[in-house]
Amino acid sequence: MDSSRGSRMQNRNGYRETADDALVSLCQQGDQSAFDELMRRHQMSAMKVAVSIVRDRQDAEDEVQNAFWKAYEHINQFQRDAKFSTWLTRIVVNQCLMRLRQVRRARFAYIDDAQGEDLAAADLKDVRPTPENLLGVSEVAEVLELEIKRTPPLLRNVFLLRDVENKPMPEVAEKLGISVAAAKSRLLRARAELRNRMRRHYGEMGPATLMG
Secondary structure, eight states: OOHHHHHHHHHHHHGGGSOHHHHHHHHHTTOHHHHHHHHHHHHHHHHHHHHHHHOOHHHHHHHHHHHHHHHHHTGGGOOTTSOHHHHHHHHHHHHHHHHHHHHHHHHOOOOOOOTTSOGGGSOOOOOSOOHHHHHHHHHHHHHHHHHHHHSOHHHHHHHIIIIISOOOHHHHHHHHTSOHHHHHHHHHHHHHHHHHHHHHHHOTTTTHHHHO
């Protein structure tokens, strides 16, 4: 075992006795293994919150991962006026609520006020994709495929296994020869890398500029 790997393992083991605030400070200084420990420590409580809102374990797992990604991306904005667990919980709740809103929009078309009218006869919004939408989706897919290929293998492999092949995290971790916590942390970085790459093409609005 090389010295750098041994040092990382020693850090991860030592962090089990480190307070959250200290781990956040280390993470803000660029210590990735400190964030791995925060993820391991708060994974179960975050899942309980997410499941209580979305009522679906797979959806809850996805939103917890999205919440961890956002926490990692904005860790430097974390203020000590609240506990890290409280801050993370707010992010999880927001992610789950956004998912519920997206699901509702996908299932129901908007109907104008139809008091006194036969709702069955109300016209529903045409949600079929337009030719412009389809062209936008096709272009985004091509750009995304190109940027995935340009992503470093360390991040690309975990993204392909989880987000493209939809394999469960334990299987992803086993295939990569790493822990589940490390695989989840690597997936967060992979998503952040791809999001930044897509922003270079489409700006802050991302691919939505072509598919709105």
